[in-house]
Amino acid sequence: EAQVTQNPRYLITVTGKKLTVTCSQNMNHEYMSWYRQDPGLGLRQIYYSMNVEVTDKGDVPEGYKVSRKEKRNFPLILESPSPNQTSLYFCASSLMVLAGYNEQFFGPGTRLTVL
């Protein structure tokens, strides 16, 4: 089944404790992206990657890191989480051929709480 998977689905942590949220897709998509969803703010793009070893900032990259060492994986790293990073996070992927026309496929989300 074609899908985007994220782990963990739920995470409660404390301020300053480094964490990684994994994202993997099995559709051979070149493009991957991370978003956060907050009430009243919709989805905001954190980082995206057009291909392996190519990443770029979205609208809200502060406090986050990403890496793209393999095509299928795109982990989101919070080196020192803070309470304002409490949010619902989504990973997404899409094809790059005629990329602007293509819809993104989303993972199920990771709900992160930073105390």
Place this chain on the structure above:
Amino acid sequence: GDSVTQMEGPVTLSEEAFLTINCTYTATGYPSLFWYVQYPGEGLQLLLKATKADDKGSNKGFEATYRKETTSFHLEKGSVQVSDSAVYFCALRSTNAGKSTFGDGTTLTVKP
């Protein structure tokens, strides 16, 4: 930069009522436009899309037309069902395909 403005919610309708959710955008170039739907506890999934001016996207009874002259992409459905209750997001994808911009989302509740 690019932006998407959606009609504020929440929207509550009775079953079989007509639905319109307004969406307007600001973008450079010629973006593609999308409507995504998010059911409770799930990720977003594509509802419909349009890639050029005057294109009409349609799916599951929902429709939206890409209007370049009014920079709009309003979502419509003639007769909503309880199962249409969800959050709807309007989005655009820039011509360089890297950045995507989403609206704030509109929560629709349909009552029997």
